[in-house]
Amino acid sequence: KQEVTQIPAALSVPEGENLVLNCSFTDSAIYNLQWFRQDPGKGLTSLLLIQSSQREQTSGRLNASLDKSSGRSTLYIAASQPGDSATYLCAVSGSSGSARQLTFGSGTQLTVLP
Amino acid sequence: DGGITQSPKYLFRKEGQNVTLSCEQNLNHDAMYWYRQDPGQGLRLIYYSQIVNDFQKGDIAEGYSVSREKKESFPLTVTSAQKNPTAFYLCASSYGLVRSGNIQYFGAGTRLSVL
Numbered sequence: 001k002q003e004v005t006q007i008p009a010a011l012s013v014p015e016g017e018n019l020v021l022n023c024s025f026t027d028s029a030i031y032n033l034q035w036f037r038q039d040p041g042k043g044l045t046s047l048l049l050i051q052s053s054q055r056e057q058t059s060g061r062l063n064a065s066l067d068k069s070s071g072r073s074t075l076y077i078a079a080s081q082p083g084d085s086a087t088y089l090c091a092v093s094g095s096s097g098s099a100r101q102l103t104f105g106s107g108t109q110l111t112v113l114p
Numbered sequence: 115d116g117g118i119t120q121s122p123k124y125l126f127r128k129e130g131q132n133v134t135l136s137c138e139q140n141l142n143h144d145a146m147y148w149y150r151q152d153p154g155q156g157l158r159l160i161y162y163s164q165i166v167n168d169f170q171k172g173d174i175a176e177g178y179s180v181s182r183e184k185k186e187s188f189p190l191t192v193t194s195a196q197k198n199p200t201a202f203y204l205c206a207s208s209y210g211l212v213r214s215g216n217i218q219y220f221g222a223g224t225r226l227s228v229l
Contacts, residue, residue: 004156009154034217034218036220041202041223041225042222042223043118043120043204043220043221043222043223044157044204044206044218044220045220046217046218046219049217089156089157091156091157101147101159101162101172101173102157102159102218103156104156104157104158105156106154106155106156107154107156
C-alpha cells in the first residue's frame with residue numbers, strides 16, 4: 001500500500017528566505033505527483049503536477065522536482081512571502097491497485113514571518 | 115463562475131442521525147470524489163465516481179453512502195453507522211481519472227461536528 005510522508009510537519013521561516021519542502025513515497029510505480037496548497041479551513045488548490053516521465057515543473061516562484069526511483073519529491077519556494085503561509089500537501093497517483101485515487105501526505109504547515 | 119460548491123459550510127449531527135453533504139460542480143467534469151480530512155492528517159478517499167450512475171468505494175467507505183444521479187451532483191450521506199464522523203469533508207472533481215494526469219479541483223469543504 002502506498003504511503004506518503006512529508007517532513008517537516010511544520011516550518012517557520014523569515015520573509016525572503018528560499019525554502020524546500022520534502023515529500024517521500026514508498027511505491028515508485030506512480031502516474032504522477034501533485035503539490036497542493038491548503039489555507040486554514042479551506043479546500044485545496046493545485047500548485048504543480050509532475051507526470052512520472054518528468055523531472056520537474058515550475059510555476060512562478062515554485063519549482064517541484066521528482067525522483068521516482070528514490071521515491072522523493074521536493075517543492076522549492078523562492079523568496080518566500082507572508083502570503084505563502086499555508087499547509088502544503090503532496091499526493092501521488094498510483095499505477096497499481098487503487099490507480100484511480102490520490103494518496104496524500106499529512107502536509108507541511110508553513111509560516112512565513114514578516 | 116465555474117467551480118465546485120459544497121454546502122453547508124458547517125453541519126452538526128445528533129447521535130443516530132443521518133446527514134447529507136451537498137457537492138455541486140459546473141465544470142463539466144466526469145469524475146467526482148469525496149475525501150475526509152482529520153486534524154494534522156492528509157486526505158483519505160471515501161467514495162469516487164467516474165460517471166453518472168456509477169461510484170466506487172475508497173479506503174474508508176464504511177458508514178457513508180453516495181449517489182450520482184446527475185453529472186453535476188455527488189451528495190455524501192454520513193449515516194448513523196459512522197461512529198466518528200467529526201471531520202472536514204472535501205469534495206473534488208476532474209475531467210477524468212487522476213492516473214491520466216487530470217488535476218482535481220476542490221470545493222471549500224464542510225466541517226461536520228457531532229452534538
